[in-house]
Amino acid sequence: AVHSQQWAVNNERRTMNNKQNIKYNTPAPARSQSKSGFRVNIRRHTYRNCFLVIGIFGLFIFSSCNMLLHSKKSNLTSREDYDFTYTFLEAERLKMLGNFDEATFLFEKCKKLNNESAIVNYELATLYIQKKDYSKAIDFAKTAIKLNPQNSWYKALLAVLYKQTNEPKKAILVYKELLKTNPNRVDFLYELANLYNYIKKYDDALKYYEAIENNFGVNETVSLEKERIYLVKGNKNKAYNEIQKLIESNPGEVRYYGMLAESYVSDGDFEKASEVYQQMLKIDPNNGLVHLSLSDFYRLNKEYEKSFNELKIAFASTDVEIALKIKMLITFLNFSNESSELKEQSTQLLIILIETYPDNNEPRTLYADFLLKENKTEEAREQLRIVVKNQKSKYIIWEQLLYIESTLNDYEAIYNESSEALEYFPNQPELYYFNGLSAYQLKKYDKVEETLKQGVEIVTDNLPLKANMYSILADVYNKLGKIKESDEAMEQVLKIDKSNKIILNNYSYYLSLRGDSLDKAERMSMLCVELEPNNYTYLDTYAWVLYKENKLQKALEIIEKAYNYGG
CATH class of the missing domain: 1.25.40.10 (Tetratricopeptide repeat domain)
Structure with a gap:
C-alpha cells in the first residue's frame, strides 16, 4: 500500500471532462419567487459550508499512504524509518475507524519522528477539521504546503479551510495558485467565480463564470447566477439574454420560458410576458406549473376570471405539489368570509383537490372545517367519516368527529365511533367520556359503569372532565341500585368542585x-x-x-x- 504508483494520475478522476456531468452549487437569482416555482428547484449555495468537488470529504478519499513517496527525503535510520511507517499506517487505520483522538496522537508521534513529512501535516490538518479546530488545521495545511509546494491537494485543503473560516480573499489567492498549474479544472474556476460573487466583485465573478461556459458550454446554474449579477448591476437586457441562452440550449424545457416570463412580469412588461406564456402553452399545454404561473400573471394583470380558471387547471394537475396547493387554498379559506364569490371559489378548489387526491386526507379535513364554518354540520360529518375510514391513526380527527356527532345528538354514532376509537387510543380520557355519555343516553348502564370506571383512572390534570365522569357514574349507580357507589361518586365530584x-x-x-x-x-x-x-x-x-x-x-x-x- 505504501508504494502504490502514480497517485496523482489516479486522482485525476476528479477532473470533469464530460460537460454533461458538471454539477455546481450556486445561488439562484435573487428575484422574488413566483408561486409557480420555476426557480424553486435551483440548488442554493451557502458559502461557508460549500465544499464542492474538492470539498473536505473529497480530500479524504485519496489514500494518504500513496503520497509517502512524495515526502521530503529525510535522514532517518532504517529503524526510525520502520517506526515511522508502522506508526503512520496504524494512525491511518485508526482514522479510517473514526478514532480521531488516537489517530491524532499517532500522527503527532510521526511528526516527531520525521518533522519534514508533508503528508503527516496534511493528515493532522484533516483531523483537526474533524475536531472543528480550524486554526490548527490551517497551520498544519500551511506546513504541508511549505514542505511540498507542488502538491495541489494540500493547497486545495487550505482553500477550503479559508472558506470555512470566512476568509474569502485568502481562499481566492490559493485558488488562483491552483489554477496556474491546473488551468482546466472547472471546480477551481467555479470556486473563484463563487468567491468573487460572495465578496461582490461581480466583474471578476463574471470573468470566471464565462470561462466555465467557454470550456464546458451553457449551464443552468451558471447562467442563472450571471442573470442575478446582471440584475444587481442594473443591466436587464443582459439578464434576459442569459435566460434566452438557456432556452436556445434546450428549447423544450418549459421551466426556462417560465423564468423568462416571470422576469418580464417582475419588470412590469406584461406584453412580453404574455407572449412567452403562449409559447409555454404550445410546448406543454398540460403542465400544471405553466397554468399556475399563468394564473398569477392574470391576477397581477387584474384579469381575475381568467386567473381563477387557470388556477383550477393547476389544482387539477399533479405537476404542482399538493403542499403548495394547500398553502394557497388556506389563503383562500382565510378570506372566504369576505364575499360569496370567494366562498364559491374556495368550495370549487376544495372539491378539485379531493377529486385529484382521493387518498389524501388533508383536503377532506380542510373541507370539513370549511363546512362547519358554514354550519353544514352533517356534510362536515360525512367528510370526517371518510377521513377516519382512510386514516384511523390520527386522534384529533376522531375527536373532531365525535364533537360533531354530539352537536347532532347522534348518540348511536357517538357510541359506535368512540368504541372504535378506543381500540386505537386507549389512553385518551375524552374517548371514555364520549363512550360513557353515549352509553348513558342509550340506557346501556352496565357499559357506562365499565367505561367510566376505566376513564376516571386515566384522567390526570383534566379535573372538570373527571368530575363529569363521576357525575354520570353517580346517576348510573343510583339507577342500578348501587347506593353506596353512587354516594361515593358524588363525593368525588364535590371534592373536585x-x-x-x-x-x-x-x-x-x-x-x-x-x-x-x-x-x-x-x-x-x-x-x-x-x-x-x-x-x-x-x-x-x-x-x-x-x-x-x-x-x-x-x-x-x-x-x-x-x-x-x-x-
Whole structure:
C-alpha cells in the first residue's frame, strides 16, 4: 500500500471532462419567487459550508499512504524509518475507524519522528477539521504546503479551510495558485467565480463564470447566477439574454420560458410576458406549473376570471405539489368570509383537490372545517367519516368527529365511533367520556359503569372532565341500585368542585328520598339555591328536603317561590 504508483494520475478522476456531468452549487437569482416555482428547484449555495468537488470529504478519499513517496527525503535510520511507517499506517487505520483522538496522537508521534513529512501535516490538518479546530488545521495545511509546494491537494485543503473560516480573499489567492498549474479544472474556476460573487466583485465573478461556459458550454446554474449579477448591476437586457441562452440550449424545457416570463412580469412588461406564456402553452399545454404561473400573471394583470380558471387547471394537475396547493387554498379559506364569490371559489378548489387526491386526507379535513364554518354540520360529518375510514391513526380527527356527532345528538354514532376509537387510543380520557355519555343516553348502564370506571383512572390534570365522569357514574349507580357507589361518586365530584349545582341538587334529593342524612341534604340543597336562587328545580328540591324534615312552613314558602319562578 505504501508504494502504490502514480497517485496523482489516479486522482485525476476528479477532473470533469464530460460537460454533461458538471454539477455546481450556486445561488439562484435573487428575484422574488413566483408561486409557480420555476426557480424553486435551483440548488442554493451557502458559502461557508460549500465544499464542492474538492470539498473536505473529497480530500479524504485519496489514500494518504500513496503520497509517502512524495515526502521530503529525510535522514532517518532504517529503524526510525520502520517506526515511522508502522506508526503512520496504524494512525491511518485508526482514522479510517473514526478514532480521531488516537489517530491524532499517532500522527503527532510521526511528526516527531520525521518533522519534514508533508503528508503527516496534511493528515493532522484533516483531523483537526474533524475536531472543528480550524486554526490548527490551517497551520498544519500551511506546513504541508511549505514542505511540498507542488502538491495541489494540500493547497486545495487550505482553500477550503479559508472558506470555512470566512476568509474569502485568502481562499481566492490559493485558488488562483491552483489554477496556474491546473488551468482546466472547472471546480477551481467555479470556486473563484463563487468567491468573487460572495465578496461582490461581480466583474471578476463574471470573468470566471464565462470561462466555465467557454470550456464546458451553457449551464443552468451558471447562467442563472450571471442573470442575478446582471440584475444587481442594473443591466436587464443582459439578464434576459442569459435566460434566452438557456432556452436556445434546450428549447423544450418549459421551466426556462417560465423564468423568462416571470422576469418580464417582475419588470412590469406584461406584453412580453404574455407572449412567452403562449409559447409555454404550445410546448406543454398540460403542465400544471405553466397554468399556475399563468394564473398569477392574470391576477397581477387584474384579469381575475381568467386567473381563477387557470388556477383550477393547476389544482387539477399533479405537476404542482399538493403542499403548495394547500398553502394557497388556506389563503383562500382565510378570506372566504369576505364575499360569496370567494366562498364559491374556495368550495370549487376544495372539491378539485379531493377529486385529484382521493387518498389524501388533508383536503377532506380542510373541507370539513370549511363546512362547519358554514354550519353544514352533517356534510362536515360525512367528510370526517371518510377521513377516519382512510386514516384511523390520527386522534384529533376522531375527536373532531365525535364533537360533531354530539352537536347532532347522534348518540348511536357517538357510541359506535368512540368504541372504535378506543381500540386505537386507549389512553385518551375524552374517548371514555364520549363512550360513557353515549352509553348513558342509550340506557346501556352496565357499559357506562365499565367505561367510566376505566376513564376516571386515566384522567390526570383534566379535573372538570373527571368530575363529569363521576357525575354520570353517580346517576348510573343510583339507577342500578348501587347506593353506596353512587354516594361515593358524588363525593368525588364535590371534592373536585364543591359548588357543582347539579350534584348538590341530585345528592340532596337522593338522600331525602332515602331519609338519610337529612341535615346534610338540607345544607347541600340550601347551598344550591344560594348559588342560583331563581331556579325553580333547585327550589323544588329544597322544599322537598324541608318537607322530609317536617319543616312544613318553610317548605311551603320555598315551594311557592318555585311556583312563582315557573315551576
